[in-house]
Amino acid sequence: MATVRLVPTVRRRRLGGALRKLRNQAGVSIETASEALGWDPSKLSRIENAKAHLPVKDVVPLLAQFNVTDPDVTKALEGLAQDANKTGWWTTYGNVVANGYKDYIGLEEDAESAHIYAQGVIPGLLQTGAYAREIIAGTGPSMTLDDVAALAEVRKKRQAALTDATRPTGPLKLWAVTHQAILSYRSAAHPTLMREQLRHLLDMTELPNMTIQVMPMDAPAHPGMAGSFHVIRFPSPWPTVINLENMRGGYFVEGTDEVKAFESAFELIVAAALPVDDSRETIKKIMEGNSA
Template sequence: MATVRLVPTVRRRRLGGALRRLRNQAGVSIDTTAEAMRWDPSKVSRIENAKAHMPIKEVAPLLAHYGVTDQAVITALEGLAKDANKTGWWTTYGDVVADGYRDYIGLEEDAESAHIYAQGLIPGLLQIGAYAREIIAGTAPQLTQDDVNALTEIRKKRQAILTDASRPTGSLKLWAIIHEAVLHYRSAAYPSLMRDQLRHLLDMTELPNITIQVMPREAPAHPGMVGPFHVVRFPEPWPTVINLENIRGGYFVEGTDEVKAFESAFELIRAAALPVPGTRETIKKIMEGSPE
């Protein structure tokens, strides 16, 4: 297994970014902050850039300096400071986990819900192991077999958040809209692959926190035709994050206007997709035509 690189955790980056935004909103300079906190000015910059640890006991005084009195915000930032240096389970897999994927898993771990439009693949959180292994190997031919096995294992471990009620936000609430064409995939090496995968999708629709819709081939034009995306939501006060996927991995979109555009797009996609009962019937029909 590759050596794990020491990099700032996504929680530390989120904490630093939040503190920078609050400082800027308050109109306070780095030097003024450092003087008030009795820090070296470089410490403020290093914390905001995720290069230094933020002591939990100093979160409230720092926020008071910025004029933040909302207890929910203070508690949320203290919680993030507490967990900022914890490394996620995925770091044990080393460099096989690309930086963008590493960040996404970190966000997913803290998320309250995820709305996904999937155009070419079954979403990772809903994939069975055999499907995940075949898709990973086929879409990233440069990977070794060991890498494929590791990424398949990671994908399965991620799925624990769908049933882990002990998470601070409870089991992840997932709303996945999957294009019908994805359900007709055929595997030459594993003829019954899609039958097993489709049966798994039906099983997942039984969970109260999971909603699955199929986008029919004859659907009218909708924003999802431009490409797949994830809308990842968090408890207050954390902002929603958009994840866009491409052949090189993925990248994040933040900012109120950008996020609202994708949230609105998802609602239009949802309206164009089959309702849940129709989705189940479509999946069953396709499954019945799949090889045993």
């Protein structure tokens, strides 16, 4: 399975990869394109490898060498070129935010939608502060209290994407399927933690860009049993990216065949989960049965 590390910066890597793909599709060499623009060949090579900046004014002339005139493609590449060197808000947290997590947040910032299957914990975009702090501390026992607080703050800031109408694609569309076992978690240290978390989930179902389903305990076998994953989609022409989670933070998967496999898997997961209205009722019943 093909994997990809989206560093040093997500946007610069996406821009370079898109330019390389378009150049190869056109059958144009780096030398030929560079000569037509009066560039040293090493400049285009560095741009494609995310080691150099591409000024916005150079996007159209460069695309012309690849016979690309589609206005949507041009606009998308100009947007990436403009934002490629911008520092994301998450970088202010330094090494507390791991590189893989920084990559993911960078993708999430540009995404149009996210489809998530979660079988271990409630997705970060749906977590309350108290739940986030407990889960972060529990899954990262070597973290300091300051680190836990910082990462919980990062999750809170990520959630702004769900209601931010100023994003280029509007509020992030989220479709989350969570296993019922997650909802039944009980905190010995904070008895009201899950009641508040479940109340928050119910509130989030009221958002027009939100779909939440529950995978019941008696669900048939489904692809999600192999592990949690995220399907991150972008406006055209950018390809969908898959994020697979693990204890080290996760990794990315790209490529048409791999992406289609996970998109099909998510459709099967949705079919195996409770319908939206039944899911809401299940969340409500578990919340009402939780300690007050």
